[in-house]
Amino acid sequence: MEEKVKEIIAEQLGLELEEIKLDSRFVEDLGADSLDLVDLVMKLEDEFEVSIDDEKASNLRTVKDALNFIEKLSRAV
Amino acid sequence: MSRIALVTGGTGGIGKAIVNTLVEDGMKVAFTYNSNTEESEEIEGRFGRDQTKAFKCDISNTDEIKKLVDDVSSAFGTVEVLVNNAGISKNRLVLRTSMEDWKRVMEVNLDGAFALTQAILPGMIKKRWGRIIFVSSVAGLMGNVGQASYASSKAALVGLAKTVAREVSSRSITCNVVAPGLINTTMTREIREEYMKRLMEIIPLKRLGTPEEVASLVSYLSGDTASYITGQVLVVDGGLSM
Secondary structure (H helix, E strand, C coil): CHHHHHHHHHHHHCCCHHHCCCCCECCCCCCCCHHHHHHHHHHHHHHHCCCCCHHHHCCCCEHHHHHHHHHHHHHHC | CCCEEEECCCCCHHHHHHHHHHHHCCCEEEEEECCCHHHHHHHHHHHCCCCEEEEECCCCCHHHHHHHHHHHHHHCCCCCEEEECCCCCCCECHHHCCHHHHHHHHHHHHHHHHHHHHHHHHHHHHHCCEEEEEECCHHHHHCCCCEHHHHHHHHHHHHHHHHHHHHCHHHCEEEEEEEECCECCHHHHCCCHHHHHHHHHHCCCCCCECHHHHHHHHHHHCCHHHCCCCCCEEEECCCCCC
């Protein structure tokens, strides 16, 4: 799942896969803006068939945050 | 490479002129219609279905909007120019306007435009290019006797357009409003003769506008050269509202 999440992030933000580390911060390190984040969350929702509410989404600061969150949601299903 | 456009309400007076003009600009144009199958086939026939394609869609139905976006995408590709033109009017004085009529007008003119814009935006954001044009009305800017629901829905589009313009400006997507005045279409043919005479007196250019005069502005706004115009309301009304 980690690999898949990283792939999606790389594709959405137009970056190379190697640039995406677990501790990369979306805004500061990967250069994402608010639109990128919304777009990314929507893509992750589609891919993993989960629903991420906006408030929780705004707390996702790093790649690891996103991965943990999706893992938790997927297990709950 | 030709741009891909989607025009709602493509069989109405103004909508049809917009479809024609954008096709002449070299775009591939998908358009929606609600009931006028004959007219939609006529338009498809004129340009060929690889250039323009009709999609039956009730714009107030979110399931149909979702299907529309999928169908247009498989037929032509990602929509780069969206013209929210579909609209209805149910004319009554405020005192006689039923809640039912009010809601129906809002559903089509405002909710439909919102839902479609929302559905189209992700593709434009990804492309980092887009043109969104809302067809409003001077009724929305000036108010008009007997058109509370219509005028309110058209005024609301201005707020929607300006917000969209701000939210997606970083992706080179522009969003503007075209506000026609009295244009010679079936919608204005419903206006009573005596009232129409009075209107002619107060329109500085002393005539109705043509759908083509509205379409040429839409064409300009949807092109590459209009890249520094966003969040604006442009009026095509022969001077009526000045």
